[in-house]
Amino acid sequence: MSAEWLFYVFSVLSVLGASGLVLFRHPMSGAMSLIVTMISLAGLYALLSAKLIFVLQLIVYAGAIMSLILFIIMFLNIQTIDLPEEKGRFYYLVGGIILISPIASFLIKVVKSLPGSEATIVGSGFGGVKEVGLVLFQDWLLPFEIVSLLLLVSLVGAVVLAGKRRLNK
Amino acid sequence: MFEYALSVMIFLPILAGLAMLLFPISRGASRIAGMIVSLVVLLMGIELFLGFSGTGGMQYLENRPWIESLGIRYGLGVDGISLLVLMTSAVLFPMVFSIFTTRKKGYYANLLIAQGSMIGAICATDLVLFYIFWEIMLLPIFFMIGIYGGPKRLPATLKITIYTIAGSLLMLAALVYVGVSYHNQFGAWTFDIVQLGALNLGGGFAVLAFFMFMAAFAIKIPLFPFHTWLPDAYTEAPTATTFVLSAIMAKIGVYGVIRFVVPVFEIEFARFAILFSLAGVVGMMYCGLAAIAQKDMKRMLAFSSASHMGIIAVGVFCMNVQALTGSLFQIAAHATSTGVLFLFVGLMEERMGSRDIGDLGGIAYRAPIFATFFAIAMLASVGLPGTSGFIGEFLIILGAVKFNGFIGFLAGTSLIIGVCYMLWMFQRVFFEKTNERTLQFADLKVSEVLTFLPVIVLIMAMGIFPQAFITKIEPAAQLQVAQIFPTTQSDVAETTVLTPGHTNTKN
Amino acid sequence: MHDFLSFLPFLIIGAGAILLMLLSAFEKIQVEIASFVSMGFFGAAFFAQLLVGCGPEASLFAKVFNGMLVSSNFTMVAGLIILGCGFFTAVSSHSYFKVNLFCTLEFYCIMMFAACGMLLLTMAQELITAFIALEIMSLSIYILVGYDRANVTATEAILKYLILGAFAGAFFTMGTALIYGGAATTKFVEISTAISSGSASQPLLLAGVFFVFVALLFKAAAFPFHAWVIDVYEGASAPVTGFMATALKTAVFAVFANFLALSGELHSGWITFLFWVSVLTMFGGNLVAIGQSSLKRMLAASGIVHSGYLLIALVAISADHFTGSAIGYYLAAYAVSTLGIFAALSYLGGEGEKRATFDDFKGLAKVRPYSAAAITVFLLSMAGIPPTAGFMGKFYIITSAISAGQTALAVLLVVSSAFSMWYYLRLIINMYFHEAEDSFESIGSPLAGAGTLALVVCVFAIGLYPIVL
């Protein structure tokens, strides 16, 4: 029972956080509400017995990525006057909701088509670091390896785009 | 050596033209080079013509695999249907090089490329190969009009190019459809026209493909109402280009119908022949009427050319051997008459700076030789017996009467319509009073006389001794007509019943 | 051994990328040298790919990679195209950066990373691998697009590309998730067996495949996901645009075709969808192209049209014995001519790409006849006029479409090509039929001329001897 309660709490929180992201004018507020969403998601992962992901969600997402974003927001010293006016924001929101509703309803229809079976109990090893690690390095070696390439590109790219540049004179 | 005659005739001019473009040579040198190349082609053409025996089959065959996975072959050959078209394009080109001396190097190069690709389109026996040459031949035309044309050349260029390419692209889809259908029926890929003849098409897509083929050819010929590119393009193009367009390129449209549409789409052809022949006669009358209102001589000739093409097309759709032979003959006859008229107009423009009918007058007194030549070409174009124009026109009308009395009557009116505007123009330009512009018009120089004389002689010879030509083309026409008939006799029967009631209504 | 050889081109390019990355630490190394290095690596990889050839379809390092990479004739052809594109992009960059001085060594490095991503993408037989490869490619391209940091339009281009690309990437992820939910796997082979055994959840698969398609269609710039491509092409520097237009498209269509071909059932279920998308893409692209005055924007829009043609080829592939020959051939033909155009633009654009519109190229033929002739050849190839490669490509697509019973698509294709004539001819008309207003001076580079000539030769060679088939 408590799992269901927790689920509802986390889901309400995450939806609220997401709504905050969409609604708040200042990115800082948006970022803060996104962190709420992410933490709630981490909780949901835990409920789904994905322990490693739960941890990584907290560390990588809520921790690293979001702090990077916050850092940059503060680094750029965004003032309210720098922000776009976005006068017609609410029209866009309403219009956007209308636009998205077919997509959402389609997806929900898809999801509803799944047979509604209760989750079975999984073993305690499910989602643990070791177990996931084994799968990762045995079955998913190639994606893992090429992610390194991706990160390398991203690294070089960040340097090229934002770093100092030595020009070919 | 003569085994590869056709290949040489195709690629010698193309390669010469490309080389001319690539290497920096002077204008005069390029003209002379072009002349030599076209004369070589001419000699080969004459040799080929003389060696051709009118058996109805293909001769001078070359056939090599090219893209084997789709059965596309490099296939060339000449038969009675293509012979005269081929000869036309071989015979007429040297004249262009000999007459116009003021153009740039690129112009001569483009002319050569045009010649090569046209010969290619005429000789190809493989649909894809034909299509390739068919498209290539538009390119030099495009550049010649665009670079060397008249003041309003840009819209004209765009119109002709996009219009004709649109048509040919439709044909591309249709020809692939034909190839795929063959593959589905016989399990092998081929685009060889002889083998495609065995194809048995039916159903809506076949009709669609037939119309797509016809769209390409109808635009090129041009059949009414797809002729609207023609007046602008013919008027704005430099004379030699207009000459090439009207004398050869338009004919390849007609030729394409005979060579590629008839064998494959016998049923559809017979079914819609009445429609297209009607388009032919309506176009003939429409353009003929439009010609009378033109002030620009070249534009008038453009309409006249369209009008004649209409009647040539009628001959193709009448599906009897007389009309078909007439069309094939008229193809050459029209090239020699109207084509040469375009050259004459070009000469006049070059010498007097105007081709406006209202500006001219009395040239006959200043230049009797020129006037005589012009008159002979003009009379051939209106179909006077004793000139080349008569035989074809007579045969076409004769065949059209058999095909459908009403069409025959309408086709016959070309006798009247043609003569109206031609005489009107001749009166304004060659008769009446001279003015200061025409006073200084010099008669043809000896070199020009020598250039035109062969064609003038040819016009007369084709009128007086046409059998020399007809024996070579008639068997092929017989075969072609025979090809339609076994399958479609029942369809055609009702349309060919003679209805004389139609024909005597104008008393 | 065969696995290794098949993988060799990827390794060569990766090694080259890393080498250049390391070299960039040294102040002394000139950009020109980097361009030669990258040319060398691309060339080496190209010949490696060519020499290896490929037998039947084979899974690479099946034990280690778990069948996530598969090489076949089709991937080899796609790889050859990508490597060739890389080579010629390096060539045109070489001359481009003689006048536009914002290049550093990392440019070539990132280009080679992009090529790595593309090569992986062509071989990927698993969704998340494909996604990562796609991201490697996309991130590299983003960087290349925004490489000229001082240029606000380049920055705008990267912004647009990045936002929309990431947006599309999110759909890919969601799609992968749904497919994973439906079939419990993300490997193509296993998805195929799941579908045929009926164990997969149809709705989830439908939605998942749909989202994956959305992402791929976005990358391929299909209608209505095409809007970014025009702005991004304009903002990016000419060689990069050329690279994007060719190599990226090749990679995307390769993975698209591989994905579609995984199961005949899957393919046949999506024919109607792809049919309409391809029709809209062709005509939408034409309509966008018609009004453009900037060459790059026109080429971007024409790229949309070509995507439409390729989508037709996708409709017409046969999932049972998939060879991808029509797609491969068309991609090659399209790549050669597009590369040629962008090479010419790189060469003739001048400093800061000051010659960018149709009007800027008026009278080019009078001043630089050979360049104009080369551009004409490329344009004619794109327009599909024989005897160029573009014509044969179109011919094969029409053939495959009609063979697959999609006659209507074939007809629409030719109608669309007729429409497309207008803007190709417009440039030719501007080059040939007007008097020159510009002197078209540019810093001569023998390499540029040689590269263009090689491409011209390729256009005709591919057109006249379609050995790919």
Add this chain to the structure above:
Amino acid sequence: MIQNYLILSVILFSLGILGVISRRNVFTVFMSIELMLNAANLSFIAFSRLHESMDGQVLALLVMAVAAAEAALALAVVILLHKHKGKLDTNVFSLLKG
């Protein structure tokens, strides 16, 4: 049960789309995309639980890595944008159009 997670995932995903299409602030837009990725991740985890296979978790892991790489680049771009115009309005960057 699992369906609820998926529905939540769909809702979050939709909100992410909404953020992208209705907001002009660059940060918000990027974060909305992150939200979409998170929604996808939630689906992965939920399906992984449903199928009782840890592949889904690995996939989520890889997606996180990709998201991180993307975020790094995105932030570099944001800095670049800020350098140019001092604004974070996506509508400011509309030189390329037509």
Add this chain to the structure above:
Amino acid sequence: MEHTATYLGLIPLFPLIGALVIGLLHMLTCRKNPLSEMLYGALACIGPVLSFFLALVVFYHLKGLPADERMLTHNAYIWFAVGDLHVNMGFLADPLSSLMLLFVTFIGSLIHIYSIGYMAKDKNFGKFFAYMNLFLGSMLILVLGGGPVVMFVGWEGVGLCSYLLISYYSEDTDNVLAGNKAFIVNRIGDLGFVLGMSVLFWAIGAGGFDYLSLKANAHSLTPAIGVAVCLLLFVGACGKSAQIPLYVWLPDAMAGPTPVSALIHAATMVTAGVYMVARFSFIYAHFPSAGMVVAWVGILTALLAAIFGMFQKDIKKILAYSTVSQLGYMFAAVGVTAYSAGIFHVFTHAFFKALLFLGAGSVIYALHHQQDIWKMGGLKDKMPRTYWTMLIGALALSGVPPFSGFFSKDEILFSALANGHTGIWFIGVLVAGMTAYYTFRMIFLVFHGKPRDQQAFDHAHEPPAVMTIPLVILAVGAAFAGVLNLPAIFGGSLNVSHWLAPSVVEHHPHVSVWLELLAMLASIGVVAVGIYIAFKKFAEGAEEPVFTGFAKVGYNKFYVDEIYNALFVQTYKGFGSVISRFLEPNVTDSHVRFTSWLYQKAGNAFKALQVGYVRIYAIYMVIGLSLMSLFLSQSIN
């Protein structure tokens, strides 16, 4: 039974070669140093004279054969052969064509000689004779042609020469316009000819498309097709021989030099239609209903032209209308299947009408190109030879016995009556009176009374002998040609009719001699009345009247030219300008314009959609996604 005679081809060839030689000489030399007129004149006369002698040879050759075998053929070569259609360049000389041959070459030669005088000092002397020779060659092809297609060659050839010679004085626009009119109207007729030939070919031409084969197969013609063929061919004849409704070109054709009018537009070319109908008598004879059309058209034309002729003041126009009128008689004759009568009238008409024209030419020549009869008068004494010869011509034309015209015309009228066509006969007699009236009106006004233009009169003189000798020769012919076909009533034996019998299909009805006599007296009476009225009105020098009422309408030729102009020419031109000004740019081109307009507009719309805001692009994507989702959610139950 036919015989081959290879020299047949030479008959047209001589003048044609002459034309070529003269034409080339003239073309090459006229600009710099023209050759002498003597040379041209000599060259020009060689061809016709040689042809004339060959024609005599043909005549005697035929005469030497039995009546049934009087057919000489010569197939020079296969002209063209396509499928069943075999057309030889073949010539056929039978009694009919040999008769035509004789007088064509004879009169042709005379007129050539006459022209040497008439055309003297013309700057295009050589050109004139080239055209004349060309004409004669074509005419001979027409006459000798062994089949309809060969005949058509000559048919169109003479049309061309007619055009060239009418517009001979081409600096004057009106002359060229007259030439154009002639050519175009002739072409309308030619359309009928060609269509007729085509129908004929498909009906019975497969067995050979020459007269002999056609004649052999004519029995298999069905009535519908037979009538159609007859009428279509008759359209051709109408054009060439100036019958209603295509007669309008002939009066205008008088713009050409007078010898041309004499040769082409009176004696030879215009009778080609009659000749053609006679040639096809093997068809016409089978379809009397078609013949009736021919006869009525002919006689009405005769009436109409006679009415016009009564009011004209141009001497050549008067003669022109009289030619039209006489041609009407001829068609009436062939229409009632009196082919030999028609042909005989062709024969006599050639003499007296050529004579009249040449005489008129002398007058015009003498008066320095004055053609208005109201400006002449009293020339009788100044130009006696011309006067007397013309008088003979006028008497012949009026049908006064015993001049040739009387016999031939009477034969026609009698045939009509004998075949039961009283109406035709009655009109014919009426027309005979009118003919007499206008002919003598002309004679009196020109030669009698007082000179009306004293200055011109003073300069008038008899033309040189080269012009008068042909007049005299023709006058002899005009006076006595009638005896060749003297009817039985005068003790003759219809020699010409018997000569022609193998060539034409006709039968002579037997009617009582009294009827014949009565008819003859009636026509003589009417003629006498006509001459008398003319004498009363004009012999003593009348002044030019102001036409009112019917006379004005008649003088203006019932405004037919104007009506034709409004009805056909202006309509044609109107169509032309509507097409080129309105239809061509706005209607036929509309499919192109509309497509490109739509394309451009749609392009602009799409251009406007590229707003440049990234958010909007995302919205496009989402719109697409939504629509696709809607589409896809259909497939999920």
